[in-house]
Amino acid sequence: MQLLASYLSGSWSQGSGARTTLVNPATEAPLAEVANGGHDLESAYRYARTAGTLELGNLTFAQRGALLASLAKAIHGAREELLALAVANGGNTRGDAKFDIDGGAMTLSYYADLGAKLGATSVLADGEPIQVGRTARMGGQHVWTRRRGVAVHINAFNFPGWGLCEKLGCSLLAGMPTISKPATATALVTHRMVELFAPLLPPGALQLLVGPAGALLEHLGPGDVVAFTGSSGTASMLRTHSKILDHGVRLNVEADSLNAAILGPDVDLTSETGGLFLADVVRDMTQKTGQKCTAIRRVLVPAGRESDVFEALRDRLGGIAVGDPSREDVRMGPVATAQQHEAVLAGIARLAAATEEVFGGTGQVTPVGVPAGKGFFVGPVVRAAEDPMWCEPLNDHEVFGPVTTVGPYDGDAEFAAEFVARGHGCLVSSAYSDDRDWVASFVTAAAPWAGRLYLGSSKMAAQSPGPGTALPSLLHGGPGRAGGGQELGGERGLELYMQRTALEGDASVLKSLLGGG
Ligand code: NAP
16 A cells, blocks of 8 residues: 655655554545654754755745746646545545645646736835835835745645645745645645645745644744644644744634525525525535535525525435445535544534434435445535524534534624624625625624625626635635634735835835835
């Protein structure tokens, strides 16, 4: 069986000691192993701080953008192989796998284009020059320069392709050498991508640690950045890690999120906006088997309309075949790990104690094309909450699987926003309405609780990617429970990896520093 190697200090190293086996979550067949330790991480940091900083740091944005373009091209060249790995190791259908792999390539391409646009410089202006003295001679200007440390990326199991690329697009374009650590259980896609990327990048620009983190954080120092995606439990541990605290290491957290979707009181389910709402709910429940941090978990519909919504959801979900995701007729695969399987079933049981069944019972399902008793399968589940605002398990616990809960409200936009707030901070929430006044009231009250608000309407329905898709041009992250982090968002995505400095002095000197005459 393949023993996955880490790429550290410029070479591939297999580590040593006990091993963890990576499996196919549909069949539980072993696919590969990783060593649980035995890596020289201190040297890896040193290598990033020396070779990585020198080689990558000395390039301009345009040159770094060209590197990112070559990474996107490498993904396209190995697309079928990567899709097959995502299906085998992630429990992804082909569609799910494309979402991860093509999404990764698209994000890299976006940042490649941004690099070209930023051009032959390595310093960015932040805003316009400011007069700070008596006359225009004495000026002020904020600038961004790259941080002189190491970017450490720790990713969740659900997006091994996109997760690698969305973080890397920003850190490499900003000029920070990066050590990336994927979740162990689904590391095959990330590992293969780094095999493809490594020869295309300058020495030290990208290193990979597969297997448990071990002493990864013990070598952090001033100027370093940690970008983490995963559970709030692991995030809490990172927030109090002594190296992060002692060295003021910048920490970006993308964690759990109880995203809400609200059906506006003006929307007929048979309208274009109503159809968009239903399609988005069903897509978010079943795409990646509901294992998207942005998936809709909580739904509000106008009181008296619940039964129409339930009927439409039953109708759509009833046609979805669950089973071996390598089969063409299967629309939803298993969850990614045995641990996730247990956690999702436990989460459904907790919800079931406070809600009524609408579809799928408590998640038991007979998967198609799978050996009896094998695989980490959960069927799609819809629950009904009588009083969603005060349903504790609904608003306090993220069930990271194909599960959503629907409840009624009186159509009031402020109430809907208050429901969004009950999630204590989310990555995204969505509202479906063609009533602009209602939407304006909702946005004003809900925006402080969400990193992104998706406003579904008849005018955009035909070109909408749905709320579950994080776009490179828009911020990804959310307040409160969602971690308080911010990634992507075009040029904003670089800020995590750069230092903002206020310059004050002779206005003409400031202008010339930024390439002006
Ligand atoms: P997790 O258990 O917290 O693991 C996330 C990552 O942290 C993995 O790479 C894991 O490595 C690593 N890790 C675990 N312990 C660590 C430690 N002591 N030091 C350093 N790294 C450590 O989360 P998960 O179960 O993979 O992911 C599911 C959660 O992620 C869900 O709650 C979901 O909401 C959230 N998520 C959020 C976003 C977002 O963008 N906000 C996106 C996707 C997922 P090992 O795998 O080796 O243990």
